[in-house]
Amino acid sequence: MTAPLPLVFDAPRRGMPPRHLADLDADGRRAAMTELGLPKFRADQIARQYYGRLQADPTAMTDLPAAVRDTIAGALFPPLLTPVRHIACDAGETRKTLWRAGDGTLLESVLMRYPDRATLCISSQAGCGMACPFCATGQGGLTRNLSTAEIVDQVRAAAADLRDGAVPGGAGRLSNIVFMGMGEPLANYKRVVNAVRRITSPAPDGLGISQRNVVVSTVGLAPAIRKLADEGLSVTLAVSLHTPDDELRDTLVPVNNRWPVAEVLDAARYYADKTGRRISVEYALIRDINDQPWRGDMLGAKLHKALGSRVHVNVIPLNPTPGSKWDASPKPVEREFVRRVEAQGVPCTVRDTRGQEIAAACGQLAAEG
Ligand code: SF4
Numbered sequence: 001m002t003a004p005l006p007l008v009f010d011a012p013r014r015g016m017p018p019r020h021l022a023d024l025d026a027d028g029r030r031a032a033m034t035e036l037g038l039p040k041f042r043a044d045q046i047a048r049q050y051y052g053r054l055q056a057d058p059t060a061m062t063d064l065p066a067a068v069r070d071t072i073a074g075a076l077f078p079p080l081l082t083p084v085r086h087i088a089c090d091a092g093e094t095r096k097t098l099w100r101a102g103d104g105t106l107l108e109s110v111l112m113r114y115p116d117r118a119t120l121c122i123s124s125q126a127g128c129g130m131a132c133p134f135c136a137t138g139q140g141g142l143t144r145n146l147s148t149a150e151i152v153d154q155v156r157a158a159a160a161d162l163r164d165g166a167v168p169g170g171a172g173r174l175s176n177i178v179f180m181g182m183g184e185p186l187a188n189y190k191r192v193v194n195a196v197r198r199i200t201s202p203a204p205d206g207l208g209i210s211q212r213n214v215v216v217s218t219v220g221l222a223p224a225i226r227k228l229a230d231e232g233l234s235v236t237l238a239v240s241l242h243t244p245d246d247e248l249r250d251t252l253v254p255v256n257n258r259w260p261v262a263e264v265l266d267a268a269r270y271y272a273d274k275t276g277r278r279i280s281v282e283y284a285l286i287r288d289i290n291d292q293p294w295r296g297d298m299l300g301a302k303l304h305k306a307l308g309s310r311v312h313v314n315v316i317p318l319n320p321t322p323g324s325k326w327d328a329s330p331k332p333v334e335r336e337f338v339r340r341v342e343a344q345g346v347p348c349t350v351r352d353t354r355g356q357e358i359a360a361a362c363g364q365l366a367a368e369g
Contacts, residue, residue: 020149052203054160092168119176125183151195186224220264229274238280265306300344
């Protein structure tokens with residue numbers, strides 16, 4: 001018996017934005033120059049401005065003749081993302097940005113500064129069609145996929161702000177990207193993979209962030225995990241498992257009805273085999289729901305069997321949404337859970353819960369509008 005699963009195919013309610021420079025690869029940029037009647041070398045010049053100098057305003061690209069600036073502004077730089085507001089916490093070391101896309105769609109990104117790195121958590125969709133019941137974004141459904149450029153520009157904007165010292169803590173460099181904002185990245189597969197290539201290629205083709213410093217998360221779309229493994233990328237895969245048993249996972253992560261735990265772990269093993277990368281398993285620990293010691297035993301045992309030493313569990317204390325019945329587990333329960341997982345030979349740590357006071361569990365800021 002198969003449970004109905006409209007979720008993955010939840011129809012987007014809005015269309016894509018017009019084409020932007022960051023949607024195009026090198027060939028596409030050159031073809032765009034030909035369309036506009038411009039010489040091909042302008043393609044690299046413009047890309048160097050965008051990816052190298054992090055300049056998204058063509059009128060400020062002063063190495064281009066004024067007429068060329070006007071032409072490309074109209075053709076390749078449609079209004080993409082406008083910051084609605086920034087909210088800071090953790091003494092300014094965490095900054096959440098709510099963005100409005102050209103069609104009014106809201107999305108968000110979160111910048112977290114640490115002594116040794118700066119990590120940006122980005123959105124791949126506006127809203128999410130996966131309907132996880134404990135998640136604010138999941139309650140609103142999917143508004144639409146983000147375009148490649150809308151994903152890339154979250155990164156460019158944060159890198160520019162850090163470089164320019166516009167973020168508390170002084171000037172810095174963006175080093176890490178995690179696809180853990182709104183949305184299920186692998187449900188917007190092609191645009192996300194294109195965005196990963198733009199984010200990680202060196203200038204003038206991209207922003208030059210190391211693939212090893214990029215994490216792509218998924219709730220477990222098994223065929224897409226296998227496809228990603230074959231892309232020749234070396235990004236880290238984070239699988240949001242949240243429980244090791246199908247019975248509970250069918251309700252906690254409804255897509256489990258389509259691809260159960262065993263299939264997800266098989267796909268994760270394939271990913272680890274193909275890429276040589278360790279798999280990150282995300283586990284939102286929820287009081288009296290998935291925090292029982294026996295589930296810790298089962299999680300550790302299943303992961304050890306599937307992945308051996310090529311896995312690490314991140315326990316995330318649930319950030320409760322206002323008015324929700326879901327809550328974080330008490331600390332002693334959390335400690336025992338971690339101990340049980342580790343006893344099976346699987347490393348397990350509790351994730352730093354940056355940004356709780358600004359509602360940084362995915363989607364909450366946009367949900368509050
Ligand atoms: S937890 Fe992630 S996958 Fe689930 S509904 Fe929320 S954003 Fe979507």
